[in-house]
Amino acid sequence: MAQLPVVVIGAGPVGLAAAARLLERGLEPLVLEAGPAAGHAVAQWAHVRMFSPWSYNIDDAARRLLEPTGWIAPKASRAPTGGELLDQYIRPLAATPELAPRIRYGARVEGVARATRDKLRDDGRDEPFVVQYRAEGKRVSVSARAVIDASGTWFSPNPIGANGLPVDGEDTCARAIAYGIPDARGVDAPLYRGKTTLVVGSGHSAINALLDLVALRREDPGTRIIWGIRRADARRAMGGGAADALAERGALGTRLGAALASGDIELVTSFAVERLSRAGDAVAVDARTGGRPVRLSVDRIVVSTGLRPDLAPLRELRVALDPALECTPALAPLIDPNLHSCGTVRPHGARVLSHPEKDFYIAGMKSYGRAPTFLLATGHEQVRSIAAALVGDMEAADRIELNLPQTGVCSTDVREKSEAADAAASSACCGGPAPANVDACCVADVEAKVAGKAGCGCS
Numbered sequence: 001m002a003q004l005p006v007v008v009i010g011a012g013p014v015g016l017a018a019a020a021r022l023l024e025r026g027l028e029p030l031v032l033e034a035g036p037a038a039g040h041a042v043a044q045w046a047h048v049r050m051f052s053p054w055s056y057n058i059d060d061a062a063r064r065l066l067e068p069t070g071w072i073a074p075k076a077s078r079a080p081t082g083g084e085l086l087d088q089y090i091r092p093l094a095a096t097p098e099l100a101p102r103i104r105y106g107a108r109v110e111g112v113a114r115a116t117r118d119k120l121r122d123d124g125r126d127e128p129f130v131v132q133y134r135a136e137g138k139r140v141s142v143s144a145r146a147v148i149d150a151s152g153t154w155f156s157p158n159p160i161g162a163n164g165l166p167v168d169g170e171d172t173c174a175r176a177i178a179y180g181i182p183d184a185r186g187v188d189a190p191l192y193r194g195k196t197t198l199v200v201g202s203g204h205s206a207i208n209a210l211l212d213l214v215a216l217r218r219e220d221p222g223t224r225i226i227w228g229i230r231r232a233d234a235r236r237a238m239g240g241g242a243a244d245a246l247a248e249r250g251a252l253g254t255r256l257g258a259a260l261a262s263g264d265i266e267l268v269t270s271f272a273v274e275r276l277s278r279a280g281d282a283v284a285v286d287a288r289t290g291g292r293p294v295r296l297s298v299d300r301i302v303v304s305t306g307l308r309p310d311l312a313p314l315r316e317l318r319v320a321l322d323p324a325l326e327c328t329p330a331l332a333p334l335i336d337p338n339l340h341s342c343g344t345v346r347p348h349g350a351r352v353l354s355h356p357e358k359d360f361y362i363a364g365m366k367s368y369g370r371a372p373t374f375l376l377a378t379g380h381e382q383v384r385s386i387a388a389a390l391v392g393d394m395e396a397a398d399r400i401e402l403n404l405p406q407t408g409v410c411s412t413d414v415r416e417k418s419e420a421a422d423a424a425a426s427s428a429c430c431g432g433p434a435p436a437n438v439d440a441c442c443v444a445d446v447e448a449k450v451a452g453k454a455g456c457g458c459s
């Protein structure tokens with residue numbers, strides 16, 4: 001067993017950081033990546049500027065692999081685009097002599113199980129894992145002593161339906177739909193310039209898409225932008241503005257507010273799409289706004305309704321997930337968007353991320369399930385802790401080494417104002433209010449209790 005590798009699923013930034021951390025702990029990583037190169041998901045949003053600066057985007061163990069290669073660290077205070085993250089960090093990291101031989105590309109993981117027992121069997125759950133992947137059309141199996149799933153969520157976007165299901169016609173209109181953030185100012189510009197586009201969603205991806213379309217509209221005023229959101233107003237999407245400790249993120253909301261005020265974006269609130277159908281070259285969108293039926297005629301639709309984890313490969317593992325968020329039950333109260341504004345997320349490690357299936361972890365973007373607030377720095381802290389736990393160093397695994405900026409001001413509606421006030425009130429002890437449905441005095445208290453301790457001692 002000790003000779004077997006730890007399989008890491010995904011060569012995104014967190015998967016690579018996991019591999020770097022495992023090496024430092026004397027463990028052998030094997031990274032399986034579905035795409036043709038490292039950072040395959042980041043490559044899809046290469047044109048988008050990140051809101052966190054380089055200082056939050058580079059893992060320490062990765063830095064220790066990069067520095068001897070002559071790598072020059074990017075300026076810490078600058079926020080890179082996804083493309084810059086790829087060129088200046090992910091690709092050089094994947095090419096280091098330590099990691100390069102330990103990554104297999106074109107290897108899509110399809111299933112993980114214990115070697116000879118399906119998940120029904122109680123015995124043998126300390127057997128090695130078998131990780132099954134598809135490469136060049138063939139099914140390949142590899143044994144592993146532990147598995148870290150860092151496969152992200154980028155390739156499983158939510159559909160347009162407000163209930164989480166695709167609407168009638170979503171498949172047949174697929175050619176007019178982009179999920180995520182199209183490069184509307186770059187290669188995709190011809191599809192959007194001078195056209196009418198409906199953007200659905202209210203997270204950062206939707207805002208990025210909207211702002212790119214606004215820039216296009218400045219070049220061609222015939223470009224029409226309709227923005228459909230489920231909420232009754234757009235205040236939450238504006239975020240914390242100048243009060244957000246991540247300046248680029250705050251600026252997104254500020255620029256969005258300006259675009260709304262100038263009339264470049266037509267906002268439709270309490271919006272739910274019910275059906276799509278082709279109408280000549282256009283798409284007819286049958287929807288409801290505030291309960292009333294409405295029909296829009298658009299050329300393109302951008303669906304930015306969030307991402308969800310692909311759980312199918314984990315079917316044979318004993319995985320425990322929160323029924324709503326699809327992250328571990330211990331993590332859910334820390335990141336639930338129903339309870340928190342977007343910055344009030346605490347660092348956490350192996351204990352919070354553990355499953356009934358020993359030595360199996362989900363890390364990185366996928367660890368947050370459907371919650372939209374994941375930060376790369378959080379993922380680096382996760383894999384540092386997981387690597388420590390895998391060698392039994394629970395003291396290091398439980399230690400919090402990450403210091404994230406306090407950004408609990410990402411929203412402005414009444415409920416969230418009161419949250420911010422609660423956060424301010426409790427920040428004197430451990431920072432951030434405890435979720436309402438948890439018997440704890442603050443977030444650190446929640447974490448302490450999750451870690452099996454009595455509490456943080458501040459109440």
Ligand SMILES: Cc1cc2nc3c(=O)[nH]c(=O)nc-3n(C[C@H](O)[C@H](O)[C@H](O)COP(=O)(O)OP(=O)(O)OC[C@H]3O[C@@H](n4cnc5c(N)ncnc54)[C@H](O)[C@@H]3O)c2cc1C
Nearest residue numbers: 010012013014034041050051052109151152364365375376
């Ligand atoms: C547009 C956008 C902007 C963001 N901006 C920021 C920011 O400013 N700051 C910040 O901290 N975070 C940001 N994030 C969030 C997050 O940090 C990034 O999504 C980051 O890329 C997550 O890293 P990851 O390694 O967990 O997952 P990913 O980068 O998604 O990597 C997952 C990898 O797994 C591979 N994979 C998927 N399925 C399989 C499979 N079955 N088998 C094998 N391989 C598989 C994929 O091809 C991919 O290479 C942003 C996210 C998006 C989408």
